[in-house]
Amino acid sequence: MFRTPAVDPLWLYRLLPFLRWMPRVGKESLRVDLVAGVTGAIIVLPQGVAFATIAGLPPEYGLYTAMVPAIIAALFGSSWHLVSGPTTAISIVMFGALSLMAEPGTPYYIELALTLTLLTGLFQLAMGIARLGTLVNFISHTVVIGFTAGAALLIASSQIKNFFGLNLPHGASFGQTMLGFFHRIGEINFYVLGVALVTLLTGMVVKRFAPRFPYMIAAMLAGSLMALALNHYLGDARTGIRLLGALPGRLPPLSLPDFDPKVLGQLAPSALAVAMLGLTEAVSIARAIAVRAEQRIDGNQEFIGQGLSNIFGSFFSAYASSGSFNRSGLNFEVGARTPLAAVFASIALGIILLLVAPLMGYLPIASMAAILFLVAYGLVDLHHIRAIFKASKRETAILLVTFFSTLFVELEFAIYVGIILSLIFYLMRTSRPNVVAVIPDPGTSPHPLSASAQLPYCPQVQVVRIDGSLFFGAVHHVEQRLAELEQQYPEQKILLLNARSINFIDIAGGESLAQEAKRRRKQGGDLYIYGIKPAMYEVMERGGFIRALGSDHIFAHRKEAIRHLFPLLDAETCARCTQRVFDECKALPMPLSTTAS
Known part of the structure; x- marks a missing residue:
């Protein structure tokens, strides 16, 4: 039996989008x-x-x-x-x-x-x-x-000649129009100006006190009636009030x-x-x-x-x-x-x-000029x-x-x-992500990371958070900030990177991390990362950067990373340290000099 192929509704809605809202049409609507x-x-x-x-x-x-x-x-x-x-x-x-x-x-x-x-x-x-x-x-x-x-200023300047009844050159620039206005300010046609002001003030009053009534129509009616009266009693040759002319009463022609x-x-x-x-x-x-x-x-x-x-x-x-x-x-x-x-x-x-x-x-x-002023x-x-x-x-x-x-x-x-x-x-903002050294705050639970300089820091491990995408435009800034932090704390050879705020990484970003790890390992340190999002991990894996960093250097959570890192730290430095930054540090005995005091 022959069956009519099913039509993809999504494709049909894109071709004929009005089909989406047609069911909403009813007698009341x-x-x-x-x-x-x-x-x-x-x-x-x-x-x-x-x-x-x-x-x-x-x-x-x-x-x-x-x-x-x-x-x-x-x-x-x-x-x-x-x-x-x-x-x-x-x-x-x-x-x-x-x-x-x-x-x-x-x-x-x-x-x-x-x-x-x-x-x-x-x-x-x-x-x-x-x-x-x-x-x-x-x-x-x-x-x-x-x-x-x-x-708005261009519109107003283009209508100055019609509002004041002046003979200004057509198509002049903003500066030329304003200069011409001040040169010919003594030639203002006060009949034209009167019609324009009546139109303008009527529109402002109606808009202020009767907002539901179409203020432009009210303004046009007031200006038209005043112009009609002036031309009737004084004559249009004397007043100089020009009219728009009748519109063609027809629908849009082809x-x-x-x-x-x-x-x-x-x-x-x-x-x-x-x-x-x-x-x-x-x-x-x-x-x-x-x-x-x-x-x-x-x-x-x-x-x-x-x-x-x-x-x-x-x-x-x-x-x-x-x-x-x-x-x-x-x-x-x-x-x-x-x-x-x-x-x-x-x-x-x-x-x-x-x-x-x-x-x-x-x-x-002149009334049209006043409407355009509004x-x-x-x-x-x-x-x-x-x-x-x-x-x-x-x-x-x-x-x-x-x-x-x-x-x-x-x-x-x-x-x-x-x-x-x-x-x-926009590119300047995205190419300069926030790169900050963070420390677990022991005064809160469950010890969230803080950038406060008043907190104790680990002399061997530096935890750094990058807030933003790591792409080719941001690589130089991130490398520069990491170098500044390294100079500020030269004894911290191990870098633990918090990647939770990195939403996107490209090839340049992956290469930058691999080079940072290679450089630190030559100096006796290392690079570890935790909190990588799936999309970032996929790019790094396809580019071979996970292999370059070492899969054992990638962790889901900070605590997991610290548990792995802690046994690798220098024992003598830990024995002398009084900071007790991480939970693992608290299990160690305090230094003898501190205990004696």
């Missing part, structure tokens, strides 16, 4: 997911317009980015609550990368943005397939904090990136930076919410979900997207239970766009910045270098610099 989706659609409406403006794209592209990519990321990611779409950090990086190649807002600029999005998705998908989900663990959170703080190899080569470095930044944002947000939702996140699956969302998005007029902290947090708070909430949000946003697109024509550009302020994480300054000089250095690189250098370079610094400091 559909209801709460629908409510969460509609709420998220309302929130992203002003955000999408603002973020597209930051990216140098027409406003509707921010809304397109919150539709198709969000659906794909929800279906092929692993998080129940992560909502993808346009983000501030990616928008500012895209503007920095593309504004040097084309005029923002032009058809060629849009084509480059779509091409960059496609490349970003391909990089992310490739990393997900290669199971490189743990890569984001090596990107310090300090890099993201420093980058977003710098990006689009085609540029497949020219030359263009792809030019955009590849920026795309890699955007890919890493987007993955860091998405996985960090997903993990933060998963802790509260008691869910486990698969980093590799998130890579795949984000990659597919950007690949598909590039063919549906969307620019590079990632996880949105505001929308994802809101999605969890309002009770969403499955990723269908993100799907419902995208559908609801499409309906809202068709209905309200003409009304966006009454939105003043966005910029929210990006500066003062709490964590203060904590970093207090806690660590190295993290402070990473923060400052990333921050100033963001302001004064190319944005993708700032990301790379921050990541490289994080990796350098």
Whole structure:
């Protein structure tokens, strides 16, 4: 009888991850997911317009980015609550990368943005397939904090001309913009400034006293009403208040990136930076919410979900997207239970766009500038910045270098610099494990090892603990520390190594231990090890280092090692010793001079 071959469920879940949470879907979950989706659609409406403006794209592209990519990321990611779409950090990086190649807002600029999005998705998908989900663990959170703080100032500086109604050069650097502002401060248009201030203050008040109401929408309404009144009574020629213009009332149109190899080569470095930044944002947000939702996140699956969302998005007029902290947090708070909430949000946003697109024509550009000022302020994480300054000089250095690189250098370079610094400091920490001489504490039971210099020590045996991995990068430091301890206690010829805290060893580490044993034996001493973990023992055995050390020099426990060592110690030295460090020492008679006294 013919039987259908069984399908591996693990493989099927990786290919179609939405099958994992489909059993959670029911009448009640559909209801709460629908409510969460509609709420998220309302929130992203002003955000999408603002973020597209930051990216140098027409406003509707921010809304397109919150539709198709969000659906794909929800279906092929692993998080129940992560909502993808346009983000501030990616928008500012895209503007920095593309504004040097084309005029923002032009058809060629849009084509480059779509091409960059496609490349970003391909990089992310490739990393997900290669199971490189743990890569984001090596990107310090300090890099993201420093980058977003710098990006906040760039966003604010880019909107100064619209906020104050000044004629400043387009695409100027941060320094040039601030210098131009101070030179033309006497040319401020107070009608424009008034609209911007009303928008800004309304947003701040609503956010402070009515946090449940979408403060951006309230701010936009207040600014639009004031602009409408001023233009009606004074005329727009006198006020100089410019309006955004109506959005096209249509769903995301099909689009085609540029497949020219030359263009792809030019955009590849920026795309890699955007890919890493987007993955860091998405996985960090997903993990933060998963802790509260008691869910486990698969980093590799998130890579795949984000990659597919950007690949598909590039063919549906969307620019590079990632996880949105505001929308994802809101999605969890309002009770969403499955990723269908993100799907419902995208559908609801499409309906809202068709209905309200003409009304966006009454939105003043000054109000958009004020909204972006609010966005910029929210990006500066003062709490964590203060904590970093207090806690660590190295993290402070990473923060400052990333921050100033963001302001004064190319944005993708700032990301790379921050990541490289994080990796350098990580390698420095792991390559300098703590190597300390320890002594059994006779005042406690069962005599745990202590590093206190006040305790008596054995004149013949030195017990040393290594806290960290013994690999090629750490070998020199460990050898140096062992040499220092040997110079400090030259009479201790025998080294007893506590290996309980060594989680990993490589060939270089094994060779180092073998050479240390060989050197000490030439000087009349020896090397013994106890507490080796199975993985470490396996590497040392395969490399022949157990044979070099001697299998009778490897022990499971300290007491077992001391029992073996004790008969090998110099009897005369033990007879004169008054320290009584080990339990075996206490069975010996005290020296005659001590007894007589």
